[in-house]
Amino acid sequence: xxxxxxxxxxxxxxxxxxxxxxxxxxxxxxxxxxxxxxxxxxxxxxxxxxxxxxxxxxxxxxxxxxxxxxxxxxxxxxxxxxxxxxxxxxxxxxxxxxxxxxxxxxxxxxxxxxxxxxxxxxxxxxxxxxxxxxxxxxxxxxxxxxxxxxxxxxxxxxxxxxxxxxxxxxxxxxxxxxxxxxxxxxxxxxxxxxxxxxxxxx
Numbered sequence: 001x002x003x004x005x006x007x008x009x010x011x012x013x014x015x016x017x018x019x020x021x022x023x024x025x026x027x028x029x030x031x032x033x034x035x036x037x038x039x040x041x042x043x044x045x046x047x048x049x050x051x052x053x054x055x056x057x058x059x060x061x062x063x064x065x066x067x068x069x070x071x072x073x074x075x076x077x078x079x080x081x082x083x084x085x086x087x088x089x090x091x092x093x094x095x096x097x098x099x100x101x102x103x104x105x106x107x108x109x110x111x112x113x114x115x116x117x118x119x120x121x122x123x124x125x126x127x128x129x130x131x132x133x134x135x136x137x138x139x140x141x142x143x144x145x146x147x148x149x150x151x152x153x154x155x156x157x158x159x160x161x162x163x164x165x166x167x168x169x170x171x172x173x174x175x176x177x178x179x180x181x182x183x184x185x186x187x188x189x190x191x192x193x194x195x196x197x198x199x200x201x202x
Contacts, residue, residue, distance in 0.1 A: 007054040014061050015043075015068040021090050022125045024193070025114070025152045027185035030063045040070040047077050057084045059110075066093040072104050079105030086110065088150055092129065094136025098143045108146040110177060111137055113164060115157035123156055137171065146174045154181035156193040 016037055019030035038046065050058075058078055065071050066089055078085040087101070088110040101109065114123040117130040124130075137147045149168050153161070168176055181187060183194040 008050055009054055009056045011050060011055060011058045012061060013058055014063065015065045015071060015074070016063040018067045019063045019090070020067060020092055021064070021129065023090075023114070023186065024123055024125065024156075024190045025154055025181045025185075025187045027182075027187065028063070029185045033063070040073060043070055043074055044077055047074060047081070051078075051081045051083065055081075055083050057086075059086045059088060061088040064090055064093070066097050072100050075101070075106050076104040088112065089136075090124070090129065091133030091136040092126070094133070095139040098136070098139045098145060101140075101145060102143045106145065108148070108174075109140055110148045110150045110175075113149045113151055113168075114154075115160040116163050116167070119157045119160055123152075123154075134171075137173075141172065147172075148175035148177060149173050150177045150179070152179050152181045154187075154193045154195060155199065156190075158199075 014028075016033050017028060017030050018033035019026075022031060060071060060075065062068070065087055071087075075085055075087075085106055086108045087106060089112070091111045094109070094111065111133050112124075113130075113133060114120050120130040120133075121127050140147045149164070151157075151161075151164065165176070180195050181193065183191050187194055
C-alpha cells in the first residue's frame with residue numbers, strides 16, 4: 001500500500017465563482033455561481049479533512065467570498081481549529097462584514113486594488129469600487145483586522161504602481177501582493193492590456 005506524503009499545509013480556497021463585479025482581468029470570468037458548488041455540510045467536511053491532513057494556513061477567496069452565505073461558518077470552524085485564516089475580497093461588502101469577521105476570528109484581509117481610483121474603477125467595471133474598498137479598509141482597521149492590498153499588474157495600471165505604494169504606506173497596509181495579468185479568462189477580451197515577456201523588467 002502506497003503512502004501519500006504531500007500535506008496541504010497552505011491552501012487557497014475559492015468558495016464560489018459568484019461575484020458582484022465584472023473585472024476585465026478576471027482569469028476565472030467570475031460572475032455566476034457554479035451549479036455544483038459545495039453545500040455547507042460538504043464545506044465543513046472538507047475543512048475537517050484538511051485539518052486532519054495538517055492544514056496550517058488558508059485563504060478564502062472567490063469570485064467574491066463575502067457573497068457565499070456560509071463564509072462565517074467556515075471561517076469560525078477554521079479559526080477554532082487553530083488554522084491561520086485569511087480572506088481576499090474586492091471590498092464592496094467589506095464595511096458591512098468587518099464586525100462579523102472579527103466575531104468569527106478573522107484577523108487579516110486582503111483587498112483588491114488595481115490602480116488608483118480612475119484605473120481601478122475602469123478595470124473593475126464599477127464606478128465606486130475604489131472608494132468602497134478604501135472605506136472597507138478603514139472599517140477593518142477600526143476592528144483590529146490587518147489589511148493588505150492585492151494587485152493584478154497589467155499594461156492598464158503599471159504606471160500607477162508608485163502612487164499605489166505611497167497610498168498603501170500612508171494607510172498602514174501590512175502587505176502588498178502583486179500578481180501578473182496574463183491572457184486568460186475575461187482578459188482574453190482585453191488582450192491589449194495583457195503583459196508580454198518584453199514588459200518584464202530585465
